[in-house]
Amino acid sequence: MLARSADNLFWVARYIERADFSARMIDAALRLAALPKAYGGDGTEWISPLAAAGNLELFKQIHDVPDQDNVFAFLAFDRDNPSSIRNCIENARRAARAVRTALTVEMWESINAAWLELRRIESSRDVTKPMPREEVDRFLDFVKTISRDFDGAAYRTMLRNDSYWFNRLGLYMERADNTARVLDVKYHVLLPEAEQVGGTLDFFQWTAILRAVSALTAYHWVYRESIKPWLIMDLLVLRREMPRSLVSCYENLARYLDFIGQDYGQQGVSQRLARSTYTRLLNSRRDEIFQRGLHEFVTEFLADNSRLGGVIAEQYLLS
């Protein structure tokens, strides 16, 4: 397969997953901001989705104080924000068009329809006024259906060959990155000084985060107890049965890289790196991670993950 095709297949999935993540981060922030002031929220909620997605700097160049409306507009529709939902969908569609013949009809149609619908929403949006809350919710739901639609179409219809594997790699690379960032959100939403870790506000914040990544029910199934930060970390990092957990993402990355390596009869640094990270995750225990500090762990993981992205690009996508 041409490196260019592999690259496009990889990025289609990555962009779609990223759009989904942005929608979920906005959702989490909306929930956090909806907590009554009596619980002690101090208005840092709208910094969190920006900080977690790593584009706080860019935001500050355009706006001054983050609030619901400008953060939403920035993350959803801003053309100057490379990872805005709008740009992700546009880029995904562009990449999909370049490898149109490697995709199935269902995959292409799901992306194309999403793009057309997004264009319609964009043109009918009144930029002078903030979007009403019901419309925001509807929009976020729409974005989440795009990923389900595309992902499901790929899963159900695509031939299991290198095209599929590169597509999956993009998905799981992005998902691993996103899950790590979700864990970091809480680090950026500061607890007010009077609030205690494990207090009421802390509880609501963690619940909002779990709900945003559709993991609240899973949490209760697995642990059958009240929300505890270290168990959330356990669920989103170390639980293999949780499809969004880091270890599950890496299980898939190692697996699909292995298929590619087998098929091409050649193994390289990306296979080794993915396996090594997977092994480390499999063999870690939550006390160790919590003792070392979750933020430090996440920062390190994000660096490892983006190194793997770089190595995959070098090995397969660039030439």
Next chain:
Amino acid sequence: MRIAVRHETHYTYATPPKSIIQLLRLTPRSHEGQHVISWRIDCDADCRLKAGEDAFGNITHTFTVAQRVSSLSLVVEGHVETFDTAGVVRYAVERFSPLLYLRETALTEADAGIEDLGRTCLARGPLDGLHELMGRIHARMQFDTDPTHAATSAKDAWSLGRGVCQDYAQIFIAAARAGGTPARYISGHFFRDDGVVDQEAGHAWAEAYIPDLGWVGFDPANCMCPCESHVRIAFGLDYLDAAPVRGAQNAGVGESLRVNVAVSQARAQRQN
């Protein structure tokens, strides 16, 4: 290297036992030097197979058969991708401080001869000393499957001067501990590059803890550090901690056992 392992254990009984219970340590975990691609345990009788973990972090299966069977076969099969890390074992599961592995057990008790061997070798510093120790054990011992059995201790094998990989490993461990170096027993599989695929048993070697390097493997039976050809399954203080199968049966008579281990290089195959 991609290694395919197929480990078969067949039991036949003249009078079938009422029940059989076994603790299996047959499933490897990944670490930096090996990546488990697929692994499964199959049994030809109706059985219960419950996965767990022992105190060291080895994956265990409790295996029980509750009806009378006159024969039983247990097949473990899997693929592992291995890498040469010059014997250094990193990112493996570590539940205890290395100091635990100074503890002496009945099988790894050192007599005066082994103690002396360990002290002299390790006086040269840990890394050189352990290599020296491995060399001396390999030179003195003769590989022979006849005189020793699973319950032979290190000192007995050492005075016999003959034994199998298990004895080599336990002598190494006893000597290393006598010299003040934590050491442990490893059970696993060994891919032979001389084309021999079918083996009568699994393989065994030792790991010793070297400050700055961490755990490093030493395979005295082959006089080498474990490389791509070694698949590491379980570890413990001695053979009994890491034994592939330990078990008991109730009221069976005339048990006979046949083991076949096939370790080969896996052919490329695709699966989803």
